[in-house]
Amino acid sequence: MTAILVRGAGFADDSRGDILVRDGVVAEIGSSLSDSGAQLIDADGLLALPGLVDLHTHLREPGFEQSETVLTGSRAAAIGGFTTVHAMANTSPVSDTAGVVEQVQRLGDAAGYVTVRPIGAVTVGLEGKQLSEIGAMAGSRARVRVFSDDGKCVSDALLMRRALEYVMTFGGVVAQHAQEPRLTEGAQMNEGTLSGQLGLAGWPAVAEESIIARDVLLAQHVGARLHVCHVSTAGSVEVVRWAKARGIQVTAEVTPHHLLLTEDLASGYDARYKVNPPLRRSEDVEALRAGLADGTIDIIATDHAPHPSEAKDCEWDAAAFGMVGLESALSVVQASVVDTGHLDWNDVARVFSRVPAEIGLVPGYEFGIAVGSPADFTLYDPATSRVFGVEHLRGKGVNSPYLSATLPGRVVATLHNGYATVLDGELVDAESVAQSARRTSGAQHG
Amino acid sequence: MRHLLSTRDLGHDEAVAILDVAEDMADVADREVRKLPTLRGKTVVNLFFEDSTRTRISFEAAAKRLSADVINFSAKGSSVSKGESLKDTAQTLAAIGADAVVIRHGASGAPAVLADSGWIDAAIVNAGDGTHEHPTQALLDAFTIRRRIHGSAARAKALDGVSVTIVGDILHSRVARSNVWLLSSLGAAVTLVAPATLLPIGVTEWPASVGYSLDAALAKRPDVVMMLRIQSERMHDAFFPNAHEYSREWGLGDERLRTLAADSIVMHPGPMNRGLEISSGAADSPRSTVLEQVANGVSVRMAVLYLVLSGMKEGQS
Amino acid sequence: MPARIVLQQADITRALTRISHEILESLRSGDDLVLLGIPTRGVVLAERIATVIREVSDVPVAIGALDVTMYRDDLDRNPTRAPSPTQVPPGGIDGKFVVLVDDVLYSGRTIRAALDALGAIGRPRVVRLAALVDRGHRELPIRPDFVGKNLPSAQTERINLHLEEIDGDEFVSIEEAAQ
Numbered sequence: 041m042t043a044i045l046v047r048g049a050g051f052a053d054d055s056r057g058d059i060l061v062r063d064g065v066v067a068e069i070g071s072s073l074s075d076s077g078a079q080l081i082d083a084d085g086l087l088a089l090p091g092l093v094d095l096h097t098h099l100r101e102p103g104f105e106q107s108e109t110v111l112t113g114s115r116a117a118a119i120g121g122f123t124t125v126h127a128m129a130n131t132s133p134v135s136d137t138a139g140v141v142e143q144v145q146r147l148g149d150a151a152g153y154v155t156v157r158p159i160g161a162v163t164v165g166l167e168g169k170q171l172s173e174i175g176a177m178a179g180s181r182a183r184v185r186v187f188s189d190d191g192k193c194v195s196d197a198l199l200m201r202r203a204l205e206y207v208m209t210f211g212g213v214v215a216q217h218a219q220e221p222r223l224t225e226g227a228q229m230n231e232g233t234l235s236g237q238l239g240l241a242g243w244p245a246v247a248e249e250s251i252i253a254r255d256v257l258l259a260q261h262v263g264a265r266l267h268v269c270h271v272s273t274a275g276s277v278e279v280v281r282w283a284k285a286r287g288i289q290v291t292a293e294v295t296p297h298h299l300l301l302t303e304d305l306a307s308g309y310d311a312r313y314k315v316n317p318p319l320r321r322s323e324d325v326e327a328l329r330a331g332l333a334d335g336t337i338d339i340i341a342t343d344h345a346p347h348p349s350e351a352k353d354c355e356w357d358a359a360a361f362g363m364v365g366l367e368s369a370l371s372v373v374q375a376s377v378v379d380t381g382h383l384d385w386n387d388v389a390r391v392f393s394r395v396p397a398e399i400g401l402v403p404g405y406e407f408g409i410a411v412g413s414p415a416d417f418t419l420y421d422p423a424t425s426r427v428f429g430v431e432h433l434r435g436k437g438v439n440s441p442y443l444s445a446t447l448p449g450r451v452v453a454t455l456h457n458g459y460a461t462v463l464d465g466e467l468v469d470a471e472s473v474a475q476s477a478r479r480t481s482g483a484q485h486g
Numbered sequence: 487m488r489h490l491l492s493t494r495d496l497g498h499d500e501a502v503a504i505l506d507v508a509e510d511m512a513d514v515a516d517r518e519v520r521k522l523p524t525l526r527g528k529t530v531v532n533l534f535f536e537d538s539t540r541t542r543i544s545f546e547a548a549a550k551r552l553s554a555d556v557i558n559f560s561a562k563g564s565s566v567s568k569g570e571s572l573k574d575t576a577q578t579l580a581a582i583g584a585d586a587v588v589i590r591h592g593a594s595g596a597p598a599v600l601a602d603s604g605w606i607d608a609a610i611v612n613a614g615d616g617t618h619e620h621p622t623q624a625l626l627d628a629f630t631i632r633r634r635i636h637g638s639a640a641r642a643k644a645l646d647g648v649s650v651t652i653v654g655d656i657l658h659s660r661v662a663r664s665n666v667w668l669l670s671s672l673g674a675a676v677t678l679v680a681p682a683t684l685l686p687i688g689v690t691e692w693p694a695s696v697g698y699s700l701d702a703a704l705a706k707r708p709d710v711v712m713m714l715r716i717q718s719e720r721m722h723d724a725f726f727p728n729a730h731e732y733s734r735e736w737g738l739g740d741e742r743l744r745t746l747a748a749d750s751i752v753m754h755p756g757p758m759n760r761g762l763e764i765s766s767g768a769a770d771s772p773r774s775t776v777l778e779q780v781a782n783g784v785s786v787r788m789a790v791l792y793l794v795l796s797g798m799k800e801g802q803s
Numbered sequence: 804m805p806a807r808i809v810l811q812q813a814d815i816t817r818a819l820t821r822i823s824h825e826i827l828e829s830l831r832s833g834d835d836l837v838l839l840g841i842p843t844r845g846v847v848l849a850e851r852i853a854t855v856i857r858e859v860s861d862v863p864v865a866i867g868a869l870d871v872t873m874y875r876d877d878l879d880r881n882p883t884r885a886p887s888p889t890q891v892p893p894g895g896i897d898g899k900f901v902v903l904v905d906d907v908l909y910s911g912r913t914i915r916a917a918l919d920a921l922g923a924i925g926r927p928r929v930v931r932l933a934a935l936v937d938r939g940h941r942e943l944p945i946r947p948d949f950v951g952k953n954l955p956s957a958q959t960e961r962i963n964l965h966l967e968e969i970d971g972d973e974f975v976s977i978e979e980a981a982q
Contacts, residue, residue, distance in 0.1 A: 228594075231689025237494070239594035239660060240616030242687060308602065309595030353603075355572050357593035357616065487883070503885060510870065510886045519923040524873040552873075641888070792873070797883030 064458035091416030093122025103132025116435030121418035153476025274327030311359030346437025549786035645675035646673035654714030818951030
C-alpha cells in the first residue's frame with residue numbers, strides 16, 4: 041500500500057511537522073521526513089486534526105434509501121473530516137437485531153470512507169415496550185456498544201432502568217433521546233414567546249430536562265453509564281453538571297446546530313430549521329457553549345438527519361424533523377465555539393474525536409495523531425471561508441440550515457486507515473476508496 | 487399590498503387604509519347595483535384545507551361583488567403522507583392561472599410558505615392558518631368596532647383609547663392573535679382573559695394585559711367584550727374540567743351581560759356555542775355585533791382582495 | 804424644462820364661471836341639476852360651479868362625488884389607488900340632469916369608468932361632461948360638453964392643477980414629465 045507523506049501540517053497544540061503514513065498507521069511524525077515512494081500532501085497552512093468521530097448519525101439504510109445510504113452518508117462524513125460514524129437505529133427494519141446491525145456494518149466496511157459503527161435499538165421496533173436483543177447485537181460481528189431509541193425517548197421509567205442495567209451487562213451504554221412524550225405531543229418548536237406568536241405547538245425545555253434528571257438518578261441508582269443525546273437547553277446543562285458533581289457516570293452531547301442557531305429562524309416557517317430537539321433561545325446556545333467549554337458537555341455529535349426534499353418543501357407542521365450536518369460540522373464548530381474563544385483546537389480534538397470514541401468504545405483514537413496509531417486524521421484549512429451551498433453537500437439530503445450562510449474553514453483532506461478518502465477538498469472516488477478498504481481489511485486479516 | 491399573511495406585518499397607517507377602503511366597499515352594499523367591475527378577469531381561488539363555510543362564503547361573496555371569477559378548492563388532508571402536497575396544489579393553481587389564493591390551512595405558517603415558496607406567483611390571503619393568524623377576521627372586528635364608535639365618520643380613524651377584552655381559548659386562537667396585533671397597533675387597549683391553561687407561554691410579552699378573572703376584567707367596564715369559541719375537545723385535553731365550570735368562570739351569561747356599560751359591544755367571531763362561552767341573551771342583545779361582523783366581513787374582504795390584486799406587479803413600471 | 808404656468812387663479816375662476824353659465828343655458832325647464840365631481844379635484848370644482856350657479860340663478864343644484872377607482876380598467880398598470888368615497892346627493896340621480904365634473908380631460912378612460920360608476924348608482928335623464936382643462940389625446944369616443952380651457956399638449960408633458968382648497972395655491976402649469 042502506498043505510503044503518504046503529509047508535509048508541514050499544523051497540529052492542534054500549535055506545533056508543526058510532517059506526518060508519514062505507512063501500512064495504515066502513522067509511521068513517523070517529525071520535521072523534514074522523507075519517503076521517496078510516498079504520495080505527497082502539501083499541508084502548508086492546514087491544521088491536522090484526529091479523525092472526527094460522530095456518535096450520532098442517521099445513515100437511513102436499510103429502509104430509507106431515498107434519504108441516505110450507508111455509502112452516501114459515509115461520503116458526507118468523509119468530506120466533513122470524519123473517520124468514524126455511529127449509525128442510528130431508526131432504520132426500517134429497525135436495527136434491533138444482529139442481522140440488521142451486521143448488514144449496516146458490512147455496508148460501511150464495503151464503502152470504506154469511514155468506520156461505520158451501528159447503534160442498536162434499546163427496544164424492539166423503537167416502540168418502548170420490550171428490550172431488543174441487546175446481547176445478540178453486542179455479540180455480533182458488529183460488536184454494538186451503543187444502544188439508542190433515538191428519535192424516540194425511552195420514556196417508561198421502569199424500562200429505562202432495565203435498559204441501563206441490561207446494557208451494562210454487555211459493557212455498553214444507553215444513549216437517551218430525552219423527550220417526555222406527553223409534554224411534546226404535536227410539538228413543533230421551542231416553547232416560548234416566539235412559539236406563542238407563531239402559533240406553533242411548543243416543545244418545552246422541561247420535556248428534555250425532566251427526562252435527563254430522571255435518567256441520571258436512575259443511572260446512579262443502578263450504577264450504569266448513561267449518555268444523553270443532543271442536549272439543547274440551559275436547564276439540561278445544569279442537570280448534567282449537577283449529576284457529574286455527584287459522580288454519576290453520565291456523558292452528554294451537543295450538536296453543532298444547537299451551538300450556533302436559535303429559534304428565531306422558525307419565524308419564516310422555513311422547515312429547514314425544524315429539528316428535534318428544536319432550536320432554542322440564545323441563552324440556551326450560550327449555556328451549551330459554556331457547558332462544552334467547562335466539560336459538562338463531553339462531546340459534539342452531528343445528529344445528521346437527511347430527508348428527501350419533499351419532506352421539507354412543505355408547511356412546517358407537515359415537515360420532517362432534522363438537518364444534515366456531517367459536511368458542515370467542523371465549520372459550524374469553528375464558527376460557534378472556536379472563533380468565539382470557548383474551545384481551542386485541542387479541545388475540538390477531544391470533544392469531536394477522542395471522547396466520542398471513548399464513549400462508543402471505538403479503538404484507535406486514544407492518542408490522536410500519534411506514531412503507531414491508525415492513520416485516521418483530517419487536514420483542515422481554518423483560515424478560509426465560503427458561502428455554504430448545496431454544492432458542498434455530499435450526502436443525499438439537501439436539508440442543511442446553512443445554505444447561503446458564510447461559514448469558516450474547509451476540509452482539504454481526510455485519511456482513514458492510512459488511505460485518502462478526501463484529497464484537494466474533494467472526495468476520492470468510490471471505487472478507489474472501496475479498493476483501499478478491501479486491501480486494508482485483507483492486510484489486517486492476512 | 488402584495489399579500490395579506492398576518493396583522494403583525496401591518497403598520498398603523500396601512501391598517502387604517504384597509505379599513506377606509508372597506509368603508510367604500512360597504513357603501514356599495516347599499517347601492518342599487520351591488521357589484522363592482524374592479525376585478526373583472528381576475529381569478530380568485532378559495533383554497534380551503536379546513537372546512538369553514540362561513541369564511542369561504544364571505545370571501546366568495548367579496549370576490550363576486552368585485553366581479554372576479556371564483557374557484558372553490560376544498561382540499562382536506564394536507565400532509566405529504568395524506569395525499570397531494572401543498573406544493574403540488576400550489577403549482578396546480580398557478581397553472582390554472584390564479585391571481586389570488588385565499589388559503590385556510592390547519593398548519594400555522596402555510597400561507598407564508600406559499601407566499602415565499604416560488605411555487606405560485608399569486609397574491610396570498612391568509613384566511614386562517616392553524617393557531618397562528620386570521621387577519622381578515624381581525625380587520626372586520628376592528629372595522630365593526632370603529633363603525634359602532636364613530637358611525638359614518640369612521641374614515642381615517644383608528645381605535646385610540648378603546649378598551650377591548652378578549653375572553654377564551656387564547657392559546658389556540660388565531661382570531662385572538664390577529665386581534666391583539668391589529669387592535670393594539672390601532673391604539674386600542676387589549677386585555678386577554680382565560681384560565682392559565684389556555685394562555686400561551688410568553689403571553690405577557692404581547693401588547694396586551696392578561697388576567698384570569700372575567701369578572702375582574704368586566705369590572706373595568708371595557709368598551710368591547712370579544713368572546714372566543716371554545717372547542718369541546720379542549721375539555722378532553724385537560725385544559726379545563728368541564729363545560730359547566732368553564733361557562734361559570736369565563737362565559738358571558740345574562741348576569742354578566744347586565745354589568746356591561748350600555749354602549750359597550752359584545753363580539754363573537756362565530757360560530758357560537760350558545761350556553762357555553764356566550765348566552766343567547768348576550769348573543770342576541772342590541773350590544774351584540776355578531777351579524778354586523780358577518781356583513782362587515784364581506785366589505786373588509788372586498789377591500790383586501792382589491793388591495794392585493796390592484797397595483798403593479800413587481801417588474802412592471 | 805421648468806413648469807410653465809398656463810392658467811392663473813383668475814383664469815381658473817373665469818373659466819369656471821363660464822362653464823356655470825353654459826350649464827345653466829343647457830338646462831331645460833324642470834331639469835333637476837346634479838353636479839358630480841370626480842375626486843379629488845373634480846369635487847372641489849363641482850362645489851365652485853355650484854356656488855356660481857347659486858349666485859347667478861335660482862336653479863336648485865345638488866352636488867356629490869363620484870369615485871371611479873373601482874371601475875377603472877388600468878388597476879394593475881398603476882400603483883394601487885386608494886378609492887375616495889362616492890357621495891350620492893340625497894335626492895339621488897334618477898331622472899336628473901347630471902354633469903360630471905373632472906379637472907383635466909385626457910385619454911377619456913376616467914370618464915368611461917365614471918359612466919359605469921354612474922350606472923351603478925342610478926339612471927339619470929342626461930349626463931353631461933364638464934372639464935376645466937381638455938388636453939387632447941383621447942383614446943375613447945368621449946367629448947366634453949363644457950370646457951374651461953383647451954390646452955393642446957404633447958403626451959410627454961404633464962399638466963398640473965393646483966386648487967386653493969387642496970394645495971394652498973392655485974394655477975395650471977405644464978411641464979416636461981420626468982422620464
